[in-house]
Amino acid sequence: MAIQNVMVIGAGQMGSGIAQVCAQAGFNVKLNDMKQEAFDRGIAAITKNLARNVEKGRLSEEEKTAILGRITPSLDLNDAHDADIVIEAAVENMEIKHTIFKTLDEVAPKHAILASNTSSLPITEIAAATNRPEQVIGMHFMNPVPVMKLVEIIRGLATTDEVYKTVEEMTVKLSKTPVECNDFPGFVSNRILMPMINEAIFTLQDGVASKEAIDDIMRLGMNHPMGPLQLADFIGLDTCLYIMEVLHEGFGDSKYRPSPLLRQYVKAGWLGKKTGRGFYEYS
Numbered sequence: 635m636a637i638q639n640v641m642v643i644g645a646g647q648m649g650s651g652i653a654q655v656c657a658q659a660g661f662n663v664k665l666n667d668m669k670q671e672a673f674d675r676g677i678a679a680i681t682k683n684l685a686r687n688v689e690k691g692r693l694s695e696e697e698k699t700a701i702l703g704r705i706t707p708s709l710d711l712n713d714a715h716d717a718d719i720v721i722e723a724a725v726e727n728m729e730i731k732h733t734i735f736k737t738l739d740e741v742a743p744k745h746a747i748l749a750s751n752t753s754s755l756p757i758t759e760i761a762a763a764t765n766r767p768e769q770v771i772g773m774h775f776m777n778p779v780p781v782m783k784l785v786e787i788i789r790g791l792a793t794t795d796e797v798y799k800t801v802e803e804m805t806v807k808l809s810k811t812p813v814e815c816n817d818f819p820g821f822v823s824n825r826i827l828m829p830m831i832n833e834a835i836f837t838l839q840d841g842v843a844s845k846e847a848i849d850d851i852m853r854l855g856m857n858h859p860m861g862p863l864q865l866a867d868f869i870g871l872d873t874c875l876y877i878m879e880v881l882h883e884g885f886g887d888s889k890y891r892p893s894p895l896l897r898q899y900v901k902a903g904w905l906g907k908k909t910g911r912g913f914y915e916y917s
C-alpha cells in the first residue's frame with residue numbers, strides 16, 4: 635500500500651518530532667492534539683529545528699516553507715477520515731490509548747494502518763480496542779526524533795506481514811532504520827535501557843559514587859553519549875518509573891523493581907529536564 639497521508643496524534647516532544655520527519659520525507663501530515671496551544675508549541679519546535687537546518691546549509695528556506703506547508707493542524711480525531719496511517723504519540727495510559735484507537739478504528743479508512751509510538755505498553759492490548767488488530771503495529775521512535783536513527787517496529791499478535799512491510803518501507807523513507815521485534819514488555823529498547831538506568835539510580839542510592847561519577851564512568855568508559863542519570867533526566871523520571879512498573883508487572887520478576895529513590899524523586903515532582911530538576915538542575 636502506498637502511504638501519502640499521515641496523521642500524528644499528540645503534538646508533544648515525540649509527536650512533533652514524528653510530524654517533522656514525516657513532512658521532511660514528503661508525506662502530508664495532520665498533527666492532532668486536543669488543544670490549539672499544544673499544536674502551536676509543536677509547530678514552534680519544528681520551525682526551530684528546521685531553521686537550524688537552514689542555518690547549517692542543510693535545507694533551503696524554500697524547502698523549510700514547503701515542509702511546514704505539509705503540516706496541517708487538527709483538533710478532532712475525525713480528521714483521520716483520509717489517513718493512510720495514523721501514528722499515535724499521546725500519553726502513556728492504556729485507557730486513553732483504548733479510547734483513541736476505538737475512535738480511530740471508527741473514522742479511519744478501512745485500509746488505514748493504526749500505529750502507536752508507545753514506549754512499553756502492549757501493542758496487542760492496544761489493538762484489542764479495534765476491529766482491525768491485524769492493522770495495528772508499534773512504531774517506537776527515539777528521542778530526539780529528528781536525530782535518532784532507530785525506529786523499533788513492534789508486531790502485535792495479529793499484525794500481518796503486509797502491514798509490517800508497509801511500515802518498514804515508510805520508516806526507510808523517513809531516513810530511519812527499522813528494527814523488528816515482538817510484543818513483550820518494554821520490547822527490546824526499554825527492556826535493556828531502563829534496568830540500566832534503574833541500576834544507576836540504585837548505585838546512587840547505595841552511595842557507591844556521586845551522580846557525576848556514575849555518569850562519567852558510563853560516558854567515558856562505555857562511550858555512551860550521556861550518562862544514565864543524565865539520560866533519565868532527559869527522558870523524564872516519571873516515564874522511567876512508568877516503564878519500570880510495566881516491566882515489573884509484565885514479567886512479575888523482582889529484578890525489575892523500581893528504585894525507591896526514583897519513586898521519591900517522582901513524588902517530589904523532580905521529573906528531570908522538563909521540570910527544571912531531576913538528578914541535575916536545569917535553568
Ligand code: CAA
Nearest residue numbers: 683686690753775776777778780781782824859860865869
Ligand atoms: N531536537 C532536534 N535536534 C536536536 C535535539 C532535539 N531535541 N537535541 C540535539 N539535537 C541536534 C543538535 O542540533 C545537533 O545537530 P547538529 O549536529 O546539526 O548541530 C546534534 O543533535 C547534536 O547535538 P549537540 O551537539 O547539542 O549535543 P550532543 O552531541 O550531546 O547530542 C544528543 C545530543 C543527540 C541528544 C546526544 O546526547 C544523545 O544521543 N543522547 C542520547 C539520546 C538517547 O539515548 N535517546 C534515546 C532515549 S530513550 C527513548 O527515546 C525511548 C524511550 O522509550 C524512553
